[in-house]
Amino acid sequence: MQRIAGGTLMPCYLFTYHGHGTWMPDNPRGYVRRKEGILAPDTHMATCYRDNMCSAAICFDHEIQQILINAALEAFEHQPVRGHAVATESTHLHILVSWQTNRTWKIVCRQLRGSLSRKLNQEFERSEWFSKQPSRKRVADRQHFDHLMDVYLPRHSGLKWREGGGVYL
CATH class of the missing domain: 3.30.70.1290 (Transposase IS200-like)
Known part of the structure; x- marks a missing residue:
């Protein structure tokens, strides 16, 4: 410093x-959502994220x-x-x-x-x-x-x- x-x-x-x-919600270390912090892994949410991706x-x-x-x-x-x-x-x-x-x-x-x-x-x-x-x-x-x-x-x-x-x- x-x-x-x-x-x-x-x-x-x-x-x-x-x-x-x-870095998807099914990551074993969990994932971060704005204003909610670190959340537990979530395979359903990961599927939703992937379905909404506009590109690979x-x-x-x-x-x-x-x-x-x-x-x-x-x-x-x-x-x-x-x-x-x-x-x-x-x-x-x-x-x-x-x-x-x-x-x-x-x-x-x-x-x-x-x-x-x-x-x-x-x-x-x-x-x-x-x-x-x-x-x-x-x-x-x-x-x-x-x-x-x-x-x-x-x-x-x-x-x-x-x-x-x-x-x-």
């Missing part, structure tokens, strides 16, 4: 963007993971955020960022998602890449930040990028 002028902590968040249709579920192969990392790095250059790490899986990606402006987490999350979607649309001409609601977790303190950087994100099986370390497997 970093301090900005006046000694206040700047916002630091872990944003998670799930591939469209990859999207998984992030190696090529897409590389594009997502490149898009995040480009966003870090053009948006007033500091990128600390990106970790991918076939079903989702995490972006760990902080910023010094008074922008809300919602704005930062939405702008990063927009950057990712635009880059993918340029490459593949598809519009529905992510689930409707990305998740977010505010980083509580330096210990939490270090855990994310040194333990949680490196455990992911896809491509990863780390500030000062580049892209690694």
Whole structure:
């Protein structure tokens, strides 16, 4: 965690963007519904979700993971955020960022998602890449930040990028 002028902590968040249709209500860990929180697995609701999908579920192969990392790095250059790490899986990606402006987490999350979607649309001409609601977790303190950087994100099986370390497997 970093301090900005006046000694206040700047916002630091872990944003998670799930591939469209990859986290369904029948997931063994349950699912999240807005304003209701985490719900138990529900096979009937999963069937309803799948019946209402306008396009197929999207998984992030190696090529897409590389594009997502490149898009995040480009966003870090053009948006007033500091990128600390990106970790991918076939079903989702995490972006760990902080910023010094008074922008809300919602704005930062939405702008990063927009950057990712635009880059993918340029490459593949598809519009529905992510689930409707990305998740977010505010980083509580330096210990939490270090855990994310040194333990949680490196455990992911896809491509990863780390500030000062580049892209690694």
